[in-house]
Amino acid sequence: MRSRLALAIHAVMERRFPERRLFLKSDYQTRFIRLRPGMQLGIWAGATLLVGWAIVATAILLMDSIGAGNFRAQAQRDRIIYEDRLNALSSERDMRAGEAVAAQERFSSALAQISAMQSEILALEDRRREAERGLDVVQETLLRVMNERDAALDTIEGLTDGEGAPVALAAGDDEMTGTVEILSDALARTAEERDTIAADADFALSHAAELELELRLMEDRNDEIFRQLEEAVLVSVEPLDDMFRAAGMNPDDMLSAVRQGYSGTGGPLTPLSFSTMNDEPETADTLRANGILSSLDRINLYRIAAERAPFAMPVQNAFRYTSPFGQRWGRMHEGVDLAAAIGTPVYSTADGVVTHAGWSSGYGRLIKIQHEFGIETRYGHLNAIRVQVGQRVSQGERIGDMGNSGRSTGPHLHYEVRVGGQAINPMIYIRAGQDVF
Template identity: 50%
Template sequence: MRHWTDRINAAFERYLPEKRLFLRSEDSTRFVRLRALPQAVIITGTGAFVAWTIIASSIVFMEAIGSTDLREQTRREQIYFERRLTELATERDRSAAEAQAAHDRYAEAMDRVATMQGALLASEQRRAEMESGIETLQGSLRERIRERDTARNSLAEIESTTASDELVRAAARLAEVEQTLDFLMNALSDTAQEREAVMALADSASQQVEHLALEYRLIQDRNHRIFSQLEQAVEVSMVPLERMFRAAGLPPEQLLQQVRSGYQDRTTSLMPISISTSGTLDPQGDEARANGVIAALEEINMYRLAAQRTPFAMPVRAGVRQTSGFGTRRDPRTGGQRMHNGVDWAGAQGTPILTTGAGTVTFAGRQGGYGNLVIVRHDFGIETYYAHLHTINVNVGQRVSRGDRIGGMGTTGRSTGVHLHYEIRVGGRPINPMTYIRAAQNVF
């Protein structure tokens, strides 16, 4: 073995000559001899340590940059989501107003059509009466024509056989018959003109009814396209919210029921639409679809309220690194295995600690191994713990919102360095906080 090391030392002495380190004391002098092989081992170990330090620092730096970009992207997506909801609500209100205006126009048109139909029926009745009168007049006319012919024949006979007084009476009778015929002909002409006017009015009313029916069908088609787009947009907006709550172990149906039971105020824009109709218009299809969209928007609003009251956010935002996760780990003090009920982030002392959801402060003070501790009670039986704080900025009973500062990072209590210990408890049972944080990564 020694012969093998001597050969290696001989090979490296050309590049790493032997060095001696002298150690002098008061009464003696000693030296340590460093041959080529130990020098090579020391240089290699030092270089490996420096390389590992550079690589680890680069990884930490890249993770910090990546987390900052992810939060900025999440903030932009949240702004876009809110703007999209506002646009959908505006478009829904506009389409509802247009549908109501179209309904009013159609109802007015149906009233006009009903009036025209009444006038048409009255004119048809008058035309039937006139036709009956014309038939009677025609019968009277034929009778008068026969009388006129008879009178002419009698006049001819009188002219040849009777005296002049009989001729005068026959001429007077003939004049009377001709006057009656003139009256009947004028009555027939007036009746024909009135019948033509009534028929023209009926044709105009029929054309107007067809035009209104076509306009109504176009409005229905446009409303169908608008409602289809609204329904699709609402579904796309609601799916990520349902997925987020299910990933966090919160059943959406039970969650919405609890939010509705404690939320009585309802905005006018989310009230169901109720349209009073008359005549033959049946808007139940559009009304039902509009109320369906309104109900979905109200459900999205309930999800938004529930998300504000649920701890989905990060308790620290910048300049920190995660040092310990949830679960069994090696205790840094005793060296034994111990359950770790939260997640630890290390950073500079005084780093702002923020609430992860709206709630009420139930504890703010010192508590055993937690050191300076703040406990916030949220809805749905959820509590969040913020431990080892350097400073506490809230009081018991205080209402806090997501993002409010409750203290600064420290190292109080059972701690080996400056860090935040963060816990989430549901019904008093600790769960992994990263479940909530990861569930909301693609939503907020």
């Protein structure tokens, strides 16, 4: 049965792959190689597998390249969206801060007006009381004079001895009548002044009530402005805190180091003081405003620190990750490899000073940049170097071109991040920067 099956298979293979002979002729002899059907089948299968593998590998590489390009484009779009969002938040923050300052000024002006009105009301009340006391005195004096006049008239009527006495008394009566008229005029003026003072007091009280209502509305508006500012600042500060912690950095220590280099005072981020009296306690609005200004100052320091730490990408064109950080072929690979065409621009990932720019064994053409906080970045296997030792570079500044120098199997960038001389996975910084920027 086996022999029949083998013969059948051999017959099929003979029809598909007839036996051939390959002659090899030299100057002295001629040899031939017999290509049996099985050997031809094996060669054909091997060639088919090789071509299929090449097609699959090419497709994978193309898909990977397209995917990397799409990822990069999406990351760029996300970065632009986030920057627009930060700009909008910053504009709104500035606008709210201006509104808060203006509202506080209006609040202080209203307090001053209320204080003046209260002082005026107290003065008017004192004048009213004085006028009432003066009116009482005038009334008593008038009553006394009228009684004296009546008594004098009664005395005149009872006198009968001589003509001169009635005349003298009549003259005295005329003088008393003039005094009464003067007192009556003074009484009328005092009553009129009293009515004017009462009307002014009523107007001041009604105006004070309106000012109190306006103050309450202003306080509600201030509270809403402060709440929106606090929410916007919180949304801006927390991602920055997480970014630096994800990079293995202590935000407080880092901000303290940045603040030492920017220790000047004054300007829009100076804490507010709403009172000119040194012994008056700070109000709740003052504390909230100073808290917001402190958070804005923290964001500004974060911005400065982000430019000094390597959170940016060293390659901005389309590229492919070809080797991660970690063990590779039994040895420690202390960076990441980013593959692209020769001549692709390489950029500094943070502000710093170039400490090495030349050939280094294994690295080929190598650039070392020393940054703040004890961080150093390395850019190896370059095709060209565009900086010099001692040169100060900024984040995003072109420092070289990607190449294939040194111990390398193809054009790529070997990128390292070292903290205190110890190699750190660069993807920690790259991912932290992409999550925020």
